[in-house]
Amino acid sequence: MEIIEIKGKPTVKVLDKGYVRMVDTMGDDLTVVNAARVSYDKQKEELDERDERLIRFLAREGHTSPFRHASLQFEIYAPLMVARQWWKYVVGSSHQDNMVAWNESSRRYVTEEPTFYILAPDEWRQAPENSKQGSGDPVDTVDGIEISGKLIRFINEGERLYREALEVGICAEQARLFLPAYGMYVRWYWTSSLQGVAHFLNQRLAHDAQKEIQGYAQAVDVLARKDFPRSLEELVK
Structure with a gap:
């Protein structure tokens, strides 16, 4: 590194x-x-x-x-x-x-511009076969492209609703509920x-x-x- x-x-x-x-x-x-x-x-x-x-x-x-x-x-x-x-x-x-x-x-x-972790299509991993946690092999590239696209659309919609809430006067501590949390x-x-x-x-x-x-x-x-x-x-x- x-x-x-x-x-x-x-x-x-x-x-x-x-x-x-x-x-x-x-x-x-x-x-x-x-x-x-x-x-x-x-x-x-x-x-x-x-x-x-x-x-x-x-x-x-x-x-x-x-x-x-x-x-x-x-x-x-x-x-x-x-x-x-x-x-x-x-x-x-x-x-x-x-x-x-x-x-x-x-x-x-803090109401700075939200930043999100967006996986590339080849970074998605399958669920492991014999375990309830962790991950397994990479997903098929075609599936990865579709899943990455869905994630981007989900984040964009959350950001749009977050900004709308701030614009109409909702406090930051409640407006943040619209932001997709785990990837932020x-x-x-x-x-x-x-x-x-x-x-x-x-x-x-x-x-x-x-x-x-x-x-x-x-x-x-x-x-x-x-x-x-x-x-x-x-x-x-």
Whole structure:
């Protein structure tokens, strides 16, 4: 994945219009090492081979508290269906109270032009044969063209009704009911400890995770490894 800059920060594009932007970080691999060594009143200025072995030991043995002294802050722009799956992960995660924060833009106040995730005809997937969740093989191209067309018409009609409601004076928090929700892009800040990020990556980089959120997890992984290469090498399997 290519790293570009948006608003002066490293960013990875995802899907047709989405992205993950690294807003800020607190700490690096050395932060983890120093948090672990404070028990012996030790502090390092540079990472060496012994420190890398220490990180490996901490991850292998489940001594995770040193990984919570570093944190990462991302800005994410994704379809609502991705955002809600991500949020369910945060709520259900055992690390939710370890420096995890989530702030999302709201259409109660924001009336900017809606943006939607529109799949190309060759991106639609069939329902799996032996499972109630996930997806299977790509649909036939002819069917994909028809389904993409229906989605575009549905979105256009929703946008038209949304604008009409605003024009006649309906408040934004109610007018948004006309917008097709699950494909609409939303923007949020996600701040998490390094341990929480690693847990998210282990869950959402898995082969059976929803394909769309896998793309976002890959972007988070690429950006996070710039500052935490040794820690994530050991934490993300």
